[in-house]
Amino acid sequence: MVPLQLGLDLGQYVAPIISAITTIVIFVFVFVVLFVVGRLVVTSAVEKSLRRRGFDETIVGLAESATIGVVAVLSVALAATIAGFGVVLAAFATLAGALALAVGFAAQDLIANFVAGVFILQDEPFTTGDWIEWDGNSGVVREIELRVTKLDTFDNELVTVPNSDLANAAVVNNVANDERRVSVGFGIGYDDDIEQAREAIIDEASNIEAAFDDPAPSAPVVSLGDSAVVLSGRLWIDPREHGYKPVRAEFLEAVKERFDAEGIDMPYPNTELSGDIEVRNVDGAVGDD
Incomplete structure (x- = not known):
């Protein structure tokens, strides 16, 4: 009776274990297939589209990285749905939404500078080596990054300017034209x-x-x-x-x-005074000149 009872007890766990293993295998298989295919197809399409439109290489690289991240998240979501991880997927979505909201509030300036950097790289109001002026400042552009732009002043000082400041200011590019x-x-x-x-x-x-x-x-x-x-x-x-x-x-x-x-004169500003001057002595006597 004891071996039989032991066999029955093990049988109660075999089915759930097999079911869990099967679910995990399905999840992993679906995720790998979706991620590999999505990365090859979607990333390639995004890259070709941006290059065809003449976007800067920095933006193309950023778009590729962002596309890979999006493909990974979607692959996880779809694999979890197909494998039957509905509860896990719902919890993951809730956590991701709360995290995105918190990060969005904490990084408003960072996001603004990042977006401004994308527009600067794409619109090219100035490029590396240009002499620009903005808000009473001036400098020669050394490097344009996604968050900041680095410039050298004429006194050879390095100035790091948030991209949002340049994107929202009237920027004068002194060397943009040929004349x-x-x-x-x-x-x-x-x-x-x-x-x-x-x-x-x-x-x-x-x-x-x-x-x-x-x-x-x-x-x-x-x-x-x-x-x-x-x-x-x-x-x-x-x-x-x-x-x-x-x-x-x-x-x-x-x-x-x-x-x-x-012998051509270059006069400096001068002022001519006319009228009377009254001189009063200490003893009260008054004299006119």
Whole structure:
């Protein structure tokens, strides 16, 4: 009787064990098939689609990684459903939803910078090596990452800017175009010859190696100041071949030396006072000048 009873007791556990093993095998098999097929098909389709539309390689790599993650999650869900893990799947979905909500609140800034980085890489308002200005700041782009952009200032300082700041600001790209105008205001005295000054400015601009012949340099009168007639010396350069600030400094110095050589005055602002001055002595006597 004892062996028979023992056999009956073991029989009670055999069926559940076999059922559990079968369920696990089905789950693993379905998951592997779905994941492998999905990874090969879906990832390849996403990659080809993005490359055909000319997306940046960083975005393509990110999309591939995200696609693999999505395929893995869907494969787990479908395999669990087919294998009969309904209760486990429901608990997993609830936990995943709560976790996603918590992460979303905790990482709002991170997500905003990440999304902004994707748009910057795709829209390309600037690229590595560009000189940009934003919100009163400026620098040369060293590296564009998905969360931040790194720039070098003209004092050789490294600046790390969150991408959301650049995405939401008016960014000036100083080297985006093949031509850029260099403008410098030169003030001359009211008694000086405007044509002589204009000729000197244009001549010195033409002698600068970086200056284009077309558009040609010019020097129109732009304002009549309190103490000077202001001419705007203008020349055009290729900002990717020649630095804007070095060319501007060279232009400014050349015209100053030319004005000095030709005796053209560059007056500085001055104020003339008129009227009477009353002088009162300590003893109360008053005198007029």
